[in-house]
Amino acid sequence: MYKSTQLQQAPAARRLKQLSISVLGAMALASAAPAMADVITFDGQLPDFPILSGGDSFNSNGYTFHVIDNPLSVTGTGLAGALLNGNDPFVCSNAACPSGITPPTMPASTTVPSR
Amino acid sequence: MTGGDARGFRLSAVDFGFISPLAGQPAGLLPGKLTITAEKIGGGSVYAELEFGALDSSGTSPFLHASLVSQFGSAAYSSVVFSSCVYSGSGCGQGLNQAQFGIDNIEVAAVPEPQTYAMLGLGLAGIALAARRRRASHNA
Numbered sequence: 739m740y741k742s743t744q745l746q747q748a749p750a751a752r753r754l755k756q757l758s759i760s761v762l763g764a765m766a767l768a769s770a771a772p773a774m775a776d777v778i779t780f781d782g783q784l785p786d787f788p789i790l791s792g793g794d795s796f797n798s799n800g801y802t803f804h805v806i807d808n809p810l811s812v813t814g815t816g817l818a819g820a821l822l823n824g825n826d827p828f829v830c831s832n833a834a835c836p837s838g839i840t841p842p843t844m845p846a847s848t849t850v851p852s853r
Numbered sequence: 854m855t856g857g858d859a860r861g862f863r864l865s866a867v868d869f870g871f872i873s874p875l876a877g878q879p880a881g882l883l884p885g886k887l888t889i890t891a892e893k894i895g896g897g898s899v900y901a902e903l904e905f906g907a908l909d910s911s912g913t914s915p916f917l918h919a920s921l922v923s924q925f926g927s928a929a930y931s932s933v934v935f936s937s938c939v940y941s942g943s944g945c946g947q948g949l950n951q952a953q954f955g956i957d958n959i960e961v962a963a964v965p966e967p968q969t970y971a972m973l974g975l976g977l978a979g980i981a982l983a984a985r986r987r988r989a990s991h992n993a
Contacts, residue, residue: 775960778960800963801862801961830872
């Protein structure tokens with residue numbers, strides 16, 4: 739009787755063990771790859787960093803952005819860009835900002851004379 | 854743009870668009886290119902150019918989504934520089950405050966620590982073991 743019960747329970751116990759191993763494996767896989775990928779959206783940056791000059795830097799999603807005023811003179815400190823809210827219809831009144839995605843965007847300008 | 858640690862990061866996509874210095878530029882105009890220079894961990898660099906979208910009827914350049922996988926692959930980079938050039942009679946150059954651009958939604962991936970690979974290997978080994986036992990139990 740005992741032996742019979744043991745035999746009947748064995749497949750269920752084995753399946754549970756296999757399921758546990760599979761779940762652990764799946765958890766390991768799930769925790770590895772997706773945690774590394776990231777999309778830098780600049781969301782939440784607007785209040786603190788609206789205007790950017792050469793030499794400025796800020797962090798977003800664990801990455802550091804260094805603002806370069808002039809590609810030929812990386813030490814330049816002139817006005818170089820801004821973090822803009824693309825939802826504001828007047829944010830680029832005298833220019834033409836890109837359209838088609840949700841804000842914010844990070845424009846930057848280069849100020850090097852034509853070669 | 855620099856990563857948070859010495860292992861570097863991978864670069865896979867970016868949204869980008871041209872910022873016209875003046876509104877009302879002619880529709881259909883191709884303004885220039887976004888340029889991307891990435892420094893590899895361990896030396897060397899990769900350079901790529903992406904064509905800005907043509908200006909629309911309001912003189913605005915659309916934001917485009919570009920996959921960078923073919924240009925930048927799976928290499929690990931320590932830094933990436935985004936810049937741009939505008940077309941003139943002599944090709945694509947960096948004009949006087951003309952080569953302005955916007956970027957957003959930069960897709961990156963941190964290069965994982967060795968422990969992460971160990972975790973991944975353990976997970977795969979667990980799945981393989983479970984499959985092997987399942988096969989063995991079916992055969993028995």
